[in-house]
Amino acid sequence: MKSFFTLLLAMSWSMGIAIGQLSFTELSFGNRIYEMPTTAWNAPEIGHRLKLNPPQTNADPASTAEFEQGMSLLGIQFGINHNGGNQGTNSNNSKLARTTNISLLLCYQYFLAAQLSVGGFFGYDYSSTKNAGSDNGFSNGEFVIYPFIRAYFLPFSLTTLAFFAQFGTRFGFGTAKQTTDQGEFKDNLFRFQLALAFGMAWFITQRVMLELSLGDLGWGIRNLNEKDSDFRRKENEVFFNLVSKGVTLSILFRLGAFSNE
Structure with a gap:
């Protein structure tokens, strides 16, 4: 039972650090090592990924008639x-x-x-x-x-x-x-x-x-x-x-x- 609580405390502590840093790192318990892929979730990148770009259209360059030089x-x-x-x-x-x-x-x-x-x-x-x-x-x-x-x-x-x-x-x-x-x-x-x-x-x-x-x-x-x-x-x-x-x-x-x- 004592080993179980020790394991649970270690896991909670490790997850708290991972969430606080917004990344996943290696977790080790006893003789076993748990490797998780590291992915940085920084705010600027999130903002870039969520940016809505205007739709691209194949508009006719002459869609707006106007007076211009050389016409x-x-x-x-x-x-x-x-x-x-x-x-x-x-x-x-x-x-x-x-x-x-x-x-x-x-x-x-x-x-x-x-x-x-x-x-x-x-x-x-x-x-x-x-x-x-x-x-x-x-x-x-x-x-x-x-x-x-x-x-x-x-x-x-x-x-x-x-x-x-x-x-x-x-x-x-x-x-x-x-x-x-x-x-x-x-x-x-x-x-x-x-x-x-x-x-x-x-x-x-x-x-x-x-x-x-x-x-x-x-x-x-x-x-x-x-x-x-x-x-x-x-x-x-x-x-x-x-x-x-x-x-x-x-x-x-x-x-x-x-x-x-």
């Missing part, structure tokens, strides 16, 4: 504006003219920085102004070259919705036609304009962006050279247009790979 966009712009002025009168109590404008332009942009781009429009623009109640009036058909520089502003730290301000020079080459009761007269047309434009842009997918023009303002000149004669005239233009007068919408497609692909 290229190619697309088209369509604009339409119609004002049926025959519903009102001017200060002379004469019916207002009807105005129609339609444009279809190819657009390209290259981003010099994350929110700064250069680019241009190229295409065709048609406009007409006719007196209410008759076919008399003016019309212009011209090919357009419109280089510009544009700055984007991202409100509320958004990366897919932005507003932009644009400065550009617009060149137009075409024909101006005037219709009167005496007949039809045609002129060769050259137009030059300096314009500030404003709008908003939205990435609807990683590679497709929509742009809406909110308006423009500027100054320009229009040179008219009457066909089959040496008669010329120059006209100054000042313009201010708002989105309420028409809709100008662009759809652009992102070219090439994303920078983090």
Whole structure:
């Protein structure tokens, strides 16, 4: 019985030391040796083993569309504006003219920085102004070259919705036609304009962006050279247009790979 209590006391003492050190060591009783594997359970290692790592996913590097340096966009712009002025009168109590404008332009942009781009429009623009109640009036058909520089502003730290301000020079080459009761007269047309434009842009997918023009303002000149004669005239233009007068919408497609692909 005494040997039994001695053995029990030795085992309790040995286990107490092992637990206190957080490791197992050799235990010996009499002529027998009990070997246990030694495993250190230190707090830093336990913390490392219990650390929860975020799950690894194979996310598309272009899963978030954004403006970035070196990005290229190619697309088209369509604009339409119609004002049926025959519903009102001017200060002379004469019916207002009807105005129609339609444009279809190819657009390209290259981003010099994350929110700064250069680019241009190229295409065709048609406009007409006719007196209410008759076919008399003016019309212009011209090919357009419109280089510009544009700055984007991202409100509320958004990366897919932005507003932009644009400065550009617009060149137009075409024909101006005037219709009167005496007949039809045609002129060769050259137009030059300096314009500030404003709008908003939205990435609807990683590679497709929509742009809406909110308006423009500027100054320009229009040179008219009457066909089959040496008669010329120059006209100054000042313009201010708002989105309420028409809709100008662009759809652009992102070219090439994303920078983090």
